[in-house]
Each structure stands twice: as structure tokens, then as C-alpha cells.
Amino acid sequence: MQEKTVFITGASRGIGLALAGELARRGWRVMAGARHPAGAYALQRAAENAVPGSIEILPLDVRSDDSAQAAAEEAATKVRSLDVLVNNAGVFPEVGSETLEELPLVYFETxxxxxxxxxARVTRVLLPLLSRAPHPRVVNISSRAGLISQKEDARHICYSASKAALNMLTRGMAAELRPRGFTVVAVTxxxxxxxxxxxxxxxxVEDSARSLAAMIECLTPGETGQFLDRDGKRETSAW
Ligand SMILES: NC(=O)c1ccc[n+]([C@@H]2O[C@H](COP(=O)([O-])OP(=O)(O)OC[C@H]3O[C@@H](n4cnc5c(N)ncnc54)[C@H](OP(=O)(O)O)[C@@H]3O)[C@@H](O)[C@H]2O)c1
Structure with missing residues (x-):
């Protein structure tokens, strides 16, 4: 049987780390991107405890063109194709209760x-490897905080705005890549x-990762461009 391959960004801790371990246990070959591999002790332990070779740690800072290019080149030396890219790396720069006047504008930039x-940066450089898979999938880890139609409070507007933009990027990527056989979704x-x-x-985190892994394994082309919950249910049609 052909090996199933996935690239996960931000796998040093949190959801990315748990998902790397869960997919490796399910028999996937995991390319685990980490900004600082030398300090990613939990990820190193996960790789040591997994079937040898099933979790490969690759340096990746998603804010750097050079880093993304180098990660794509390194991944290409390890796998012939990539079935799935999970864009998981993310930041929440604010406390959440700041007013617009209090919020340092640099938080929006971050x-x-x-x-x-x-x-966009990581997906672009991995397109050649993804294109070699029979059913390439891009899973963007988003948030309900990015649903414009459901935003009623004034909290964490910087993070929410970035996830709303990610949702729109997901729709654009889905439309562009659909003719090439890609499935692209946003997932909370x-x-x-x-x-x-x-x-x-x-x-x-283990429960979220287990649901996400099962959802990734069941993702169909008919779901492209949708906003799903971690169980794969369509979360909303009013983004
Ligand atoms: N936790 C929640 O309740 C929740 C809810 C909705 C959505 N999400 C989304 O789920 C994803 C994962 O969140 P989490 O809860 O696991 O967060 P987390 O525990 O803070 O982990 C964030 C991960 O992203 C990585 N990262 C941050 N900036 C990076 C960069 N420039 N390049 C590469 N990696 C970078 C971090 O790496 P370092 O270790 O190097 O910092 C870390 O591995 C995020 O996209 C988040 O927005 C989370």
C-alpha cells in the first residue's frame, strides 16, 4: 500500500504536536515543521517514540521565504509526494481584552x-509535492473567531481579523486549486x-488531534472551500 504523507506546520507543541503523533500512530509519514527544532523537545520525544522515520522534523519558520523554500526542498528529499498539508502554525498576539487604542499595531502585523x-507562503512552495499526490488536501487550521457573521463582541479583534482573512484565503485557494484536484478546507x-x-x-489536545486526524482521512473533494468543525461537519455556510 502506498505511504500516506502529511506536512504539519507548527508541530513543536500544542495541536500540531498532538496531530503529528496521532497521524504517525495511524501509519502516516509526518513531516513536522518546527521553528526551532533544537528546542522542540516534546516533538523530538514524539519522533523518538514513534515508528522510526515516521516523524521527520524539519526547520520551518512560516514567516520566512528562505525557511519555507528550504523546508520544501528538504521534504522533497524525503517523500515523493505529499497527500496533505496542515497549515497549523499560528499566533494569538493579544491578551484579548485590549481596546483598539491599546492594541499595539505590530500585533496585527505578527x-x-x-x-x-x-x-500562502508555505502552501505555494509545497504545491509541486502536493500536486504529485492522487488527492491532495490542504487543511487550514482556522477558528470560529474568524466567522464575520458571528462576531458580536469586541474581544481579540486582531486574532479574529487574521482568521477571517485566513477563511477568505481558504476560499480563494479552494477555487484556484479545485481544477487541479485539490481539496482545501478551513477547520476549527x-x-x-x-x-x-x-x-x-x-x-x-489529544481529543482534538484524534478528531482532526479522522476528519483528514475522510475529507472528500465535495468539501472543498468549506469551513468544517474538527469532526468534519460543515460548521456554517454563513462565514
Ligand atoms: N487552542 C485553541 O483553542 C485554538 C482554537 C481555535 C484555533 N486554534 C488554532 O490552532 C492552531 C494551533 O494552535 P495551538 O493551540 O496549538 O497553539 P500553540 O500551543 O500556541 O502552538 C502554536 C504553534 O505554532 C507555532 N508557530 C508560531 N509562529 C510560528 C512561525 N512563525 N513559524 C512556525 N511555527 C510557528 C509555534 O511554534 P513555537 O513553539 O516555535 O512558538 C507552535 O508550534 C493555530 O492556528 C490556532 O490559531 C487554536
Whole structure:
């Protein structure tokens, strides 16, 4: 049987780390992107505990063209094709309660360059490897915070704006890549107990990763351009 291959960005901790371990356990070959591989101890441990070779750690800072290009070149030396790209790396720069006047504008730059431009940057350089797969899939880890139609409060507007932009990028990528056989979706992982989600988050990271892995394995071309929850259910048609 042909090897199933996935590239996950931001796999050093949180959802990316848990998803790398979960997909490796399910028999996938995982290219795990990490900004600082030498300090990514949890990811190193996951790779050591997995079937040898099933988790490969690749340096990747999604905000850098050179880093993305080098990661794509390194991935091409390890796998012939990529079935799935999970654009998971993300930042939440604000506390969440700041007013517009209080919010340092540089937070918008950080959020957009990571959560939006980073996704376009990494997807572009991995298109050649993805194009060699029979059914290439791009899974953009988004958030309900990015649903414009459901935004009623004033909290975390910087993060929310970046995820709304990611949702639009997802729609654009889905439309462009559909004729090439790609499935491109935005997915919300739930409110998850990670550094970003905080200790009060109700969803355990292992549970989110398990649902996301099952959803990735079931993704069909008919779902391209949709906003899904981690169980693969269409979350909304009113983004
Ligand atoms: N947790 C939640 O409740 C929740 C809810 C909705 C959506 N999400 C989304 O889920 C994704 C993962 O979130 P998480 O909760 O796992 O967050 P997290 O625990 O804060 O982990 C974020 C990951 O992104 C990486 N990252 C940040 N900037 C990067 C860059 N420039 N280049 C490469 N990697 C970078 C981090 O790497 P370093 O270790 O190097 O910093 C880390 O691996 C994000 O896109 C987030 O917006 C999370």
C-alpha cells in the first residue's frame, strides 16, 4: 500500500504536536515543521517514540521565504509526494481584552504575517509535492473567531481579523486549486487546552488531534472551500 504523507506546520507543541503523533500512530509519514527544532523537545520525544522515520522534523519558520523554500526542498528529499498539508502554525498576539487604542499595531502585523501570509507562503512552495499526490488536501487550521457573521463582541479583534482573512484565503485557494484536484478546507479545532487555548479550555489536545486526524482521512473533494468543525461537519455556510 502506498505511504500516506502529511506536512504539519507548527508541530513543536500544542495541536500540531498532538496531530503529528496521532497521524504517525495511524501509519502516516509526518513531516513536522518546527521553528526551532533544537528546542522542540516534546516533538523530538514524539519522533523518538514513534515508528522510526515516521516523524521527520524539519526547520520551518512560516514567516520566512528562505525557511519555507528550504523546508520544501528538504521534504522533497524525503517523500515523493505529499497527500496533505496542515497549515497549523499560528499566533494569538493579544491578551484579548485590549481596546483598539491599546492594541499595539505590530500585533496585527505578527498575526497576519503568521496566520495568513504564512499559510500562502508555505502552501505555494509545497504545491509541486502536493500536486504529485492522487488527492491532495490542504487543511487550514482556522477558528470560529474568524466567522464575520458571528462576531458580536469586541474581544481579540486582531486574532479574529487574521482568521477571517485566513477563511477568505481558504476560499480563494479552494477555487484556484479545485481544477487541479485539490481539496482545501478551513477547520476549527475547538477550544483546546494548549498554550494558546489556556488551561480553562474544555477540549483536551489529544481529543482534538484524534478528531482532526479522522476528519483528514475522510475529507472528500465535495468539501472543498468549506469551513468544517474538527469532526468534519460543515460548521456554517454563513462565514
Ligand atoms: N487552542 C485553541 O483553542 C485554538 C482554537 C481555535 C484555533 N486554534 C488554532 O490552532 C492552531 C494551533 O494552535 P495551538 O493551540 O496549538 O497553539 P500553540 O500551543 O500556541 O502552538 C502554536 C504553534 O505554532 C507555532 N508557530 C508560531 N509562529 C510560528 C512561525 N512563525 N513559524 C512556525 N511555527 C510557528 C509555534 O511554534 P513555537 O513553539 O516555535 O512558538 C507552535 O508550534 C493555530 O492556528 C490556532 O490559531 C487554536
Amino acid at each position: 498575526a497576519f504575517s503568521t496566520n495568513v501570509v504564512g499559510v 479545532p475547538g477550544w483546546v487546552n494548549t498554550e494558546m487555548g489556556g488551561p480553562g479550555a474544555p477540549v483536551r
